[in-house]
Structures are given as structure tokens and as C-alpha cells.
Amino acid sequence: MTPIVRPVTVPSFWNDTGKSGVAAWIFSTDHKRIGLLYLYSVLAFFLVGMTLGGLLRIELMAPGRTIVGPQTYNALFTVHGVVMIFLFIIPAFPGAFGNMVMPIQIGARDVAFPRLNLLSWWLYVLGATIIIVSLFTGDGPPDTGWTFYLPFSERTGTNVSLAVFGVFIVGFSSILTGINFVTTIHQLRAEGMSWGRLPLFVWSLYATAWVQILATPILGITLVLIIAERLLGTGLFDPGRGGDPLMYQHLFWIYSHPAVYIMILPAMGAITEIIPVFSRKPIFGYKMIAFSSIAIASAGSLVWGHHMFTSGMSDRAILIFSFLTFVVAIPSAIKVFNWVSTLYKGSISLEAPMLFALSFILLFSIGGLTGLILGAAATNIHVHDTHFVVGHFHYVMFGGAGFAFFGAMHYWLPKFYGRRYAEKPALAAWVLMFIGFNITYFSMMLLGVKGMPRRYYDYLPEFAPLNLVSTVGSWILISGVILLLINLFRGLWKGEPIGNNPWGGATLEWTIPSPPPTENFDADPVVTHGPYDFRKTGMP
Amino acid sequence: MAAEQNEQHIVSYGKLIAVWAVLLALTSLTVWISRLHLGVNRVWGSLAIASCKGGLVIAFFMHMRYEGRLLRWVLFVTLATLSIFIGVTFFDVLYR
Ligand code: HEM
Numbered sequence: 001m002t003p004i005v006r007p008v009t010v011p012s013f014w015n016d017t018g019k020s021g022v023a024a025w026i027f028s029t030d031h032k033r034i035g036l037l038y039l040y041s042v043l044a045f046f047l048v049g050m051t052l053g054g055l056l057r058i059e060l061m062a063p064g065r066t067i068v069g070p071q072t073y074n075a076l077f078t079v080h081g082v083v084m085i086f087l088f089i090i091p092a093f094p095g096a097f098g099n100m101v102m103p104i105q106i107g108a109r110d111v112a113f114p115r116l117n118l119l120s121w122w123l124y125v126l127g128a129t130i131i132i133v134s135l136f137t138g139d140g141p142p143d144t145g146w147t148f149y150l151p152f153s154e155r156t157g158t159n160v161s162l163a164v165f166g167v168f169i170v171g172f173s174s175i176l177t178g179i180n181f182v183t184t185i186h187q188l189r190a191e192g193m194s195w196g197r198l199p200l201f202v203w204s205l206y207a208t209a210w211v212q213i214l215a216t217p218i219l220g221i222t223l224v225l226i227i228a229e230r231l232l233g234t235g236l237f238d239p240g241r242g243g244d245p246l247m248y249q250h251l252f253w254i255y256s257h258p259a260v261y262i263m264i265l266p267a268m269g270a271i272t273e274i275i276p277v278f279s280r281k282p283i284f285g286y287k288m289i290a291f292s293s294i295a296i297a298s299a300g301s302l303v304w305g306h307h308m309f310t311s312g313m314s315d316r317a318i319l320i321f322s323f324l325t326f327v328v329a330i331p332s333a334i335k336v337f338n339w340v341s342t343l344y345k346g347s348i349s350l351e352a353p354m355l356f357a358l359s360f361i362l363l364f365s366i367g368g369l370t371g372l373i374l375g376a377a378a379t380n381i382h383v384h385d386t387h388f389v390v391g392h393f394h395y396v397m398f399g400g401a402g403f404a405f406f407g408a409m410h411y412w413l414p415k416f417y418g419r420r421y422a423e424k425p426a427l428a429a430w431v432l433m434f435i436g437f438n439i440t441y442f443s444m445m446l447l448g449v450k451g452m453p454r455r456y457y458d459y460l461p462e463f464a465p466l467n468l469v470s471t472v473g474s475w476i477l478i479s480g481v482i483l484l485l486i487n488l489f490r491g492l493w494k495g496e497p498i499g500n501n502p503w504g505g506a507t508l509e510w511t512i513p514s515p516p517p518t519e520n521f522d523a524d525p526v527v528t529h530g531p532y533d534f535r536k537t538g539m540p
Numbered sequence: 541m542a543a544e545q546n547e548q549h550i551v552s553y554g555k556l557i558a559v560w561a562v563l564l565a566l567t568s569l570t571v572w573i574s575r576l577h578l579g580v581n582r583v584w585g586s587l588a589i590a591s592c593k594g595g596l597v598i599a600f601f602m603h604m605r606y607e608g609r610l611l612r613w614v615l616f617v618t619l620a621t622l623s624i625f626i627g628v629t630f631f632d633v634l635y636r
């Protein structure tokens with residue numbers, strides 16, 4: 001077996017158990033190794049999804065057929081959506097950084113159920129494999145969109161059943177992570193780590209974990225019902241047989257809107273760690289940020305109907321869902337105001353993690369505010385199912401969660417490799433990504449306002465100029481991502497060694513060696529100060 | 541706590557049979573109610589009876605009556621979430 005080489009030669013979780021073969025990784029119950037397994041898996045799928053997204057943009061570069069026909073285009077956006085949502089952004093934060101960082105931040109040696117943790121990664125791999133198999137077997141890859149709306153997903157001849165089954169399995173992996181994190185945060189906090197001293201990243205994972213536990217089973221049931229419709233012809237959602245297609249949309253969005261919070265809450269948590277450290281100032285409004293995570297998770301579970309304003313839902317329901325959607329904007333805005341207040345009069349240092357954090361605030365705010373345009377029942381009618389929606393959700397999921405993920409990679413990965421990336425290329429990558437991102441997706445929002453629908457491989461000639469702009473933007477964006485990954489991983493394997501606390505953070509992960517030993521702490525830590533009390537870190 | 545968890549609570553046959561009899565009686569009640577001309581109230585009536593039956597099954601057959609407070613809470617949160625989801629869906633279904 002090829003041993004996996006490790007970046008730094010001090011004793012650490014890379015080598016201190018004496019086991020470093022492939023088996024010692026894929027069967028490891030160490031939360032740091034499982035976190036890295038998750039990191040590499042979700043990154044691999046991100047690259048797949050990014051390639052598919054690039055192909056979508058190339059097809060839309062000019063009117064008419066550019067590289068693929070309509071059927072292939074339908075498959076491309078479906079697989080792009082499924083991969084990005086279920087295999088990248090939902091598992092990304094809890095699976096990778098939740099696993100790697102959270103136990104250390106609360107002063108624990110591992111999660112509460114290490115073997116369940118390993119099982120959750122294996123279920124993810126199994127589900128992902130089934131999804132991949134579904135693309136190359138049966139009568140072609142699914143062409144339904146990532147939402148699998150019935151009755152179309154029942155009638156299409158493509159391989160929907162198998163793909164849906166794969167997503168079903170991935171759902172279990174998410175539930176297991178949620179159960180594990182709730183238990184860990186309740187049971188394994190170190191002495192002195194009261195709820196009021198929990199790092200806000202942990203608070204955000206806690207809120208996320210409850211959403212994973214309570215909402216994911218509903219996705220599971222919904223997916224099983226799709227398979228039942230296809231294989232048994234139950235007719236639950238098929239109007240031709242007395243079924244109710246709107247009921248499918250309810251079930252799907254009861255999970256899939258809260259799923260947006262599985263993506264964004266831990267991303268916000270990571271941002272909340274980065275901003276005070278790079279402003280050299282305690283976080284402003286600790287309690288309100290912790291509270292707003294819980295508020296977003298609970299209120300956000302009651303807004304799913306805003307995806308159905310044009311579907312023929314009752315007017316009363318439209319009114320209520322529209323109102324509730326506006327309510328969720330309040331805790332989200334609380335967070336934004338608290339981040340900005342933390343920056344105020346801070347000693348701001350613009351290194352890579354901070355740049356991603358600052359751009360997160362802007363891009364997420366654009367995503368959130370355009371969300372209100374969609375959440376208002378009246379304006380929604382005009383932009384529903386247009387490229388405005390595509391622009392909006394990329395601002396939230398990519399400009400928000402995605403940028404936070406890249407920021408978190410620059411912030412935390414040096415801790416786990418003991419080495420760091422070069423700063424200048426990281427800045428260049430950020431500039432490319434930020435510019436490319438806005439060109440790509442702002443153009444899409446403009447196109448949507450002009451009326452260009454989503455999920456079509458072709459469009460009217462008047463939409464051509466902005467589509468070309470958007471496609472060129474996607475090239476800038478993608479080159480930024482590639483530069484970022486090359487620079488980051490080169491640095492992690494070969495870069496300058498770092499000390500225990502390169503950024504001057506005050507949370508527990510910065511008190512132990514980089515990379516950490518398998519047991520994390522020599523002696524059980526006793527926590528005596530809050531997570532943003534920088535007086536004790538000995539940094540300028 | 542640990543000792544409490546390992547302890548198996550044995551429910552006597554008599555009690556189980558009694559619960560079963562009550563369940564059967566409630567089932568007949570459901571059938572009876574469905575024959576009455578009560579309009580919308582019939583649905584609420586059936587739902588109420590079904591909830592009682594579910595409660596009995598959970599309390600006795602699933603031993604929730606003998607479990608610690610934490611498990612009861614977990615069950616409560618789950619059921620509450622489910623009923624909220626179903627309840628909010630009714631804003632659409634009832635007024636469409
Ligand atoms: C590399 C950058 C990316 C590019 C160039 C890209 C491009 C696109 C385009 C052009 C569409 C619209 C297809 C259409 O409606 O006709 C789309 C849809 C979508 N994208 Fe992306 N995207 C990228 C990254 C992401 C990321 C990071 C995520 C999520 C984290 C994501 C999630 C989605 C979803 C969920 C859809 C909807 C699929 C559907 O309609 O079923 N994308 N993307």
C-alpha cells in the first residue's frame with residue numbers, strides 16, 4: 001500500500017499512530033482524518049460540478065446550439081445541480097470543517113460516536129457512487145432538474161430512480177452527522193466550556209445539526225415516494241390518477257429550503273470566527289449571533305412555500321409564506337450588522353481568509369436581498385423560473401457558502417497540515433474569483449429581469465450580449481478557483497511551516513500543535529476565558 | 541443514568557392485552573364515527589382518535605412511558621416538528 005505522505009515531520013495525527021496506509025485513512029475513526037476524507041471528497045465533486053457549470057455556460061455563450069443539444073443540456077444542469085447541492089455544499093461544512101475543527105474547539109478528543117462518523121462518510125461515498133452509476137446506466141442521466149418535480153420525473157425515461165436512490169443514501173450520511181454533532185456538543189465540552197463560551201462556529205453547527213436531523217428524513221420519504229411512483233405507479237402526485245403534484249412540491253421544499261440553512265449556517269459560523277481574529281477585536285453581539293443561528297434554523301423551516309407562488313397554491317398560503325420569508329431576513333440581518341460592528345474600529349488585516357470573509361458579507365447580502373425580491377409574492381411572479389433565480393441562488397450558495405468554504409480552507413487547513421500557502425497568489429486568486437463571480441452571476445440576474453427563463457439551452461437573440469459576458473465571467477471565475485486550489489495545496493504540502501497560532505486566534509484549536517496530535521490535547525483543557533478574548537493569546 | 545438505561549422494564553401481559561383491547565375499541569369507534577353525518581368534524585374526530593391510539597402504542601408498546609425525560613423530549617420535538625409541517629401545509633390544502 002502506498003503510504004500517504006504527511007506535510008510536516010513532527011509527531012501528529014498524520015503519523016503518531018504509526019499507521020498511514022490507505023486503509024488507516026478510510027477506516028480511521030479519528031475526526032481529523034474523517035474530516036480530511038470529507039474535504040477531499042467534496043472538493044472532487046466540486047471540481048466535477050464546476051466543469052459541468054462551465055459547460056452550461058459555454059452552451060449559453062451564443063444563441064442556438066453551441067456544443068450540446070437540448071436533451072444533453074437538460075442532463076447537464078440536472079447533474080450540475082445534484083452534484084453541487086447533495087455532494088458538495090450540503091456535506092462540505094459539517095463533513096469537512098465540522099469534523100476537523102468542532103471537537104477541538106470544544107476541548108474534546110473526538111466526536112461522541114467516532115464509528116458512526118466513519119459510517120456517515122462511507123454512506124456519503126456509497127450514495128455518491130450510486131449517483132455516478134446512474135449517469136452511465138439505464139436510459140441516460142436524469143433530466144428533471146435537481147428538484148425532481150413530478151409528474152415529469154415519473155414519466156421521463158431517464159435513469160431517475162437510481163439517481164434518487166443515491167441521494168436517499170447520502171441523506172442518511174447527513175442525518176448521522178447531525179446526531180453525532182448534537183450529542184458531541186451536549187456531552188463532550190471541556191471543563192469551563194459553558195454554552196456562553198462556545199465558539200460561534202460551534203453554535204452554528206449545533207443549529208445546523210438539528211436541521212439535518214429533523215428535515216432530512218422528510219427528503220428521504222419524498223425520494224422514496226418518487227421511486228414508488230415510478231416503479232409501483234402509486235399515482236400520489238400524478239393528477240392524471242387523482243394525485244396532487246403540489247403535494248410533491250410541499251414535501252420537497254419542506255426539506256430543501258431548510259437545506260439552504262444546512263449550507264449557509266456553518267458558513268456564517270466560519271465567517272464569525274475569521275472576522276474577529278483578523279480585526280483583532282472581540283466579536284460584537286455574541287449572544288445575538290448565537291441566538292440568530294437558532295432563529296434562522298427554526299423560522300427558516302417554515303418558509304418553504306416561497307418556491308411555489310406560481311404553482312397554484314392557495315392565496316392564503318402565499319400570503320403566509322411570503323410573510324414568514326420576510327421574517328427570516330431579520331436574524332440574517334442581525335448577523336450582518338454584528339459582523340460589520342465587529343469590523344468597526346478594528347485593526348483589520350487583509351489576508352486571504354479575511355478577504356473571503358469580507359466578500360462573503362457582500363455577496364451573501366446581495367443573495368439575501370434578491371431573495372426578498374423572490375420572497376415578495378408580487379415581484380416573484382415576474383422573475384419566477386428566470387435566470388434571476390439562477391443568479392440569486394448562486395450568490396447565496398457560491399458567493400455565500402462557497403466563498404466561506406474557501407475562506408475556511410485558508411484559515412483552518414494550515415492548522416491541520418502544519419504548513420501554509422503563499423499569500424500573493426492567494427490574493428490574486430481571490431481577485432479573479434471575486435471579479436469573475438460578479439460578472440458571471442450579475443449578468444444572469446439582469447438577464448432574468450429581462451425575462452430569460454432558466455433551464456433552456458437556447459434563447460432569443462436579444463439576450464445574446466449579456467450571455468456572452470456571463471460566459472467570459474465564468475472563465476475568469478474558474479481560473480481563479482484553479483489558481484486558488486493549486487496555491488493552497490502546494491503550500492500545505494511544501495510551504496513554510498507555521499507555529500501553533502499563525503493568526504492569533506483565541507479558540508482552543510490554536511492552543512495545540514500544528515498539525516494536532518491524534519489525541520488533540522495532552523491533558524484535558526480547562527477553559528478560563530471566552531472564545532474571542534484576545535488578551536490571552538499573546539499576539540500584538 | 542447508566543443503570544437506569546440497562547434496566548429492562550417488563551410490562552405484564554395483562555396490561556398489554558388491556559391496551560390492545562382499548563386500541564380495538566378505538567378502532568371500532570373510528571368506524572362508527574365515519575358512518576355519522578358530521579361533515580368536517582368527522583375528520584377532526586378521526587384524527588383525534590388516531591392520535592389517542594398512536595399515543596397508547598408509543599407509551600406502552602414502545603415503552604416511552606418508562607423512558608427517561610430526555611427521550612420523551614426528543615420524541616416530543618420530533619412530533620411537534622412533524623405536526624407543524626403538516627399544519628402549515630394545511631394553509632394551502634384547506635384553502636385552495
Ligand atoms: C463554477 C462555477 C459555476 C458555474 C459556471 C455555474 C453555472 C450554472 C448555470 C449556467 C446554471 C443554469 C442552468 C439553466 O438554468 O439553464 C446553473 C444551475 C445551477 N447551479 Fe451552478 N454554476 C457554478 C457553480 C455552482 C455552485 C458552487 C453551486 C452550489 C453550491 C451551484 C448550484 C447550481 C444549482 C442548484 C443549479 C440549478 C440546477 C437546476 O436547474 O436544476 N452552481 N449553474
Ligand SMILES: [Cu+2]
Nearest residue numbers: 257304306307
Ligand atoms: Cu427557499
